[in-house]
Amino acid sequence: MDQFNKNKSCLIMYDYTLLWLTLDVATIGLIMVTSASMLLFNQYLMENPFFFTKRGIFYILLTLNISFLIIFSITMNFWQHYKHIILISAMSIFFTVFFIGNSVNGELCWIELTLLRIQSAEITKLLLFCYLSSYLILKSQQLRHNLWGFCKSIA
Incomplete structure (x- = not known):
């Protein structure tokens, strides 16, 4: 069994x-x-x-x-080992729209690749979720006992 x-x-x-x-x-x-x-x-x-x-x-x-x-x-060890690089790349992707972004309907929020147009905010959200999940796994003991552990991750 x-x-x-x-x-x-x-x-x-x-x-x-x-x-x-x-x-x-x-x-x-x-x-x-x-x-x-x-x-x-x-x-x-x-x-x-x-x-x-x-x-x-x-x-x-x-x-x-x-x-x-x-x-x-990709293994979980990769996400946990490179979590800071993921956070830095999320922020850099978010700010690249100001330099190489295209304006669509008056909004400067798209990064144009050869075949695709990508909103930098969507990639940033995905990468921030990866970073935040890695952080929450590492700090699970603090999160179970008080709310301050989660508030630190948001700040």
């Missing part, structure tokens, strides 16, 4: 709830894009009514592949 539980725990490598919620949000967004692009197709008589839907599916699949590659190839 112990061997079955040991094998079962090895199979669970990620949070199923988080995965399904992420897929649900992506599906709802895809439905919204599809319904909006149908309006554009009817209004402007574009050639392909599913152009934006196909592009959205491509980006969702690309994002899932890259994220699974990153998640399963």
Whole structure:
């Protein structure tokens, strides 16, 4: 019986709830894009009514592949060892938009790569979550006993 539980725990490598919620949000967004692009197709008589839907599916699949590659190839020791570099890179990415950012609809918040436009705030949020999770794991004892340990991480 112990061997079955040991094998079962090895199979669970990620949070199923988080995965399904992420897929649900992506599906709802895809439905919204599809319904909006149908309006554009009817209004402007574009050639392909599913152009934006196909592009959205491509980006969702690309994002899932890259994220699974990153998640399963990087160990927890890496995140804990390089947490300060992650924090510095998050701040530097956030401030690069002031130097090489593009203006879209009057807002200077996009970094244009060859094929993609990326909002620096989104990358910064992801990297800050990685840093904060590493910090919270290291300071879990302080967090269980008082609120000040969490307030230090926010400051």
